[in-house]
Amino acid sequence: MTWYLVESLDLPTAPMSIVAKEGDHREWSGIRRFKRDEGVDLLDLLIQVRRHATPISQTITGAKGPRLVEAIPIVGVDGDVYGIHVWVGETEPSTPPRPAAAIRWNSGELQVQQQLESWMMSTDDADGFKRVRSPGEFFRKVVRFDKAPELIQIATKPVAGHTFDATITVLHDRGHLMCWQIAARTRDDEHSGMRALTHDITDVSPPEIGPLETLGLTAEPDPDAPAAALLAFPPDSDRAIIALWVTKAPSWVDWLREGDIELIHPDDQRELARTTTILAPDLPGHDQHGEIITQARIRAHTETGWQPVSITSRRYPGPAGERLHIIRICKIDQAESGSPPK
The missing domain is CATH 3.30.450.20 (PAS domain)
Known part of the structure; x- marks a missing residue:
């Protein structure tokens, strides 16, 4: 009984990938893994969720017997599905999926665009929501991000099909640290730039922070x-x-x-x-x-x-x-x- 995170950041006809299983990184595994690991083929179901941006809940009988499958789309500012929460289990999930949200970095306008769900991952202030932010403002709560230069490089000079996966340490407005997974993919079509999912995995991957970051938080x-x-x-x-x-x-x-x-x-x-x-x-x-x-x-x-x-x-x-x-x-x-x- 497992929550998965599936990315659908590429073109609508391109394959999707599993980027996390119960908060653990899954190295962009193909969604055919569902059939091997869970005994159910979810390809058609996930294509339907991606196409219509609507959740699906149904029971599928596979090699390991009946499985309840819940698929919840993660929608970006342009209305496209950037990712899908997928639950596979014998019963309904006892916990909700880990928070995740869609963001888009537009290389032409040099702006980061986000939904309210992305904003609320690090604050309780819904009234202060900003849909469009500069890169510097978007990363203002990041305490540690070792691969920031690599992300900036691929986001400002996109090459189609480039993928990026990293963890960052983020400070919530309430004062606690979080560990987020960032899974990103570049596009060089009419959506030139980068699309990404942010995924809060703090419960399975404690936030990392060194002495310099600690000094920056306290000084x-x-x-x-x-x-x-x-x-x-x-x-x-x-x-x-x-x-x-x-x-x-x-x-x-x-x-x-x-x-x-x-x-x-x-x-x-x-x-x-x-x-x-x-x-x-x-x-x-x-x-x-x-x-x-x-x-x-x-x-x-x-x-x-x-x-x-x-x-x-x-x-x-x-x-x-x-x-x-x-x-x-x-x-x-x-x-x-x-x-x-x-």
């Missing part, structure tokens, strides 16, 4: 202290975006706006883009630990709406560094910036 940061972030340069856009705050986002930065990713002043984007060339590893005399400082303006809670800053950029190690930099942001006053904010 009260200086509001004027430098902040660290990952800055992504999507190949099909002229806008660099803060994809993930490594430290807590400074309180003076005005970054919590629904669907608005214009955190860096448009007139400063060109200078930041030049850093990808200056820090390129194929340049003569390149220092892999080299840094470059760029003056820019960041949207802030000021009279003008912008705060002059210095952005110290370093190329992220490995191939991801082509489109990803580690940056340090420091406030500077108007006199130092050399030009008034606009």
Whole structure:
């Protein structure tokens, strides 16, 4: 008697996969495994759920006798079924499925789109729901995410059929830590970008956190202290975006706006883009630990709406560094910036 999580993130005609069984990862197993493990063939039933986005509950008699099957769709913002909770057992489930939700990262608009179910996985505040969020805001509650650069890379430069599976540690608004599984798949059709399922598996996989993350949760940061972030340069856009705050986002930065990713002043984007060339590893005399400082303006809670800053950029190690930099942001006053904010 088992809850499964099936992903249907690819094209409607593409095969579906099992990504979790009772909260344990299942490495994108084919759904034919149901027949081997549970004695029932669920292919037609799951295709019907995927096509109509409606739940199905029925008894199926298979090789191991009658089995009650419940299939509950997980629907994305576009109305497509991104995943399916599947129960197979001799009786009705004694517990509900683990929380899971659908998200979409649109590479063209550089936005993360979500349903209310996704929002409510880490909060009790339904009134504060935002359907569209910047990547930096979406990941604001993430305490530990070791594979973040890989996810950012494939989401901003999608290659059809690329899959991603990882666990992250997330802080709930109530103050407890959670362990989530992220199962994602890229698309390069009219839905260019990445689709994903977030799956709360805290009950079987305790959240991991190290001393640095613990310090970040307990320390009260200086509001004027430098902040660290990952800055992504999507190949099909002229806008660099803060994809993930490594430290807590400074309180003076005005970054919590629904669907608005214009955190860096448009007139400063060109200078930041030049850093990808200056820090390129194929340049003569390149220092892999080299840094470059760029003056820019960041949207802030000021009279003008912008705060002059210095952005110290370093190329992220490995191939991801082509489109990803580690940056340090420091406030500077108007006199130092050399030009008034606009």
